[in-house]
Amino acid sequence: MALNTGTLDATRVTIPGSVAQIIDYLKYAINGILFHRGVYPSEDFLVEKRFGLNLLLTVNDSVEDYIESTLIRLKEWISQGRVSHVVVVLIDEDDGHTIERWVFDISVRVVATTLSENDLIREMNAVMKDIITPTFLPSIETPMVFNILTYAKDDVDIPDGWEATHPHSVIDGEHDTLKAFNSLHHTLGLSVVYRDEEQ
Template sequence: MTSVAPEKDKSKVHKLSLKGSAKLVAEFFQYSIHTILFQRGVYPAEDFTAVKKYGLNMLVSSDDQVRAYIKKIMTQLDKWMVGGKVSKLVIVITDKDTGEHVERWQFDVQILAKPKSKSSSKSKPSTTSGGADQENAPSHADSENSRAAAAPPAPAADKTEAEIQAEIAAIFRQITASVTFLPQLPGGHGGCTFNVLVYVDDAETVEVPVEWGDSDAKEIANGERVQLRGFSTHCHRVDTLVSYRLAD
């Protein structure tokens, strides 16, 4: 006997607008930064508080300086996401003593329903720096990383809001589980700092705040790479990759 899968209840399908999808992706990035800082021990566990999100207990920083830094990032990221400008967000963890990049979390953004643009698509990273003491100044270095304009991929199939939330929750579970294979960060709590890089399309036409600057890609030299889960809405797809330096 053949069983027939039940059809999806169309009344529950959540077809986000481009703006709504952009805000959902930006919010995912915000929680990703907090989660990585906690799970990787960049800051002590007592500096985080639990909130309920995506059906999970998420840990977010309660440190005023860290929260202010992330808020500054998100204020600008929200605008770029709604404008369809963001192609990638990267979180780089760096050894304070040596300046060596030891871990790099990369979130690639595909825009499935992109606003019309008259400019050719070029992508380069902008950064504003962060750390335990927030002493780093924004870096200003031209990036050689660019990409040619390409036809956008086809829109994703319609999904319910619950399906989208479940995909996002699965990513956070995988980030949490990554501590089983990622090397311990050097120096313990306070031994590393972090930077957030945002790659924007049409870089020559994008207005960048003065506290942000161009950056190199901050790649991990001879690092291992692990592809993690992704999620999609009708308008966006986000894929996750972590690179890390092998332990000595």
């Protein structure tokens, strides 16, 4: 597991529901990236109906444990206003170069957004469609591994097994911004930097 530390100025968040929405979104987003970008085979996933969509969750025990343990730590840190962004990197298993870098930028709004349950479902439906149907991304033929990077304040307690790492930048990558997700008190911007071998 990896931890990147950096500077962050954020307002302390006291709305547990907003943080829970973020964690829910990240869980499905990370799983969606792993499935739709071919990091793991389709038999490693099961379909779950959420937000009016057929979303996928891994049944690979080690991957599930890694994601869940990361999200547990993120829930604590985001509720304390200690995380600026979360990054999912897809890495070429053969040469170690980063193929894609999915960046979730977390910002806190001073004034909460009013969201009904239906509003939240529509919001999640729209942002997940960007992740599960990324038509602009090139196909990937090489075997991959992934890592989750967390950019947090310097004084966070680093869990056992986590370590500082480099940012896994994509050299000469293309950049696209996707639809942001809005929870009660947060906005999660999403962008992806990717290597386009066809150009």
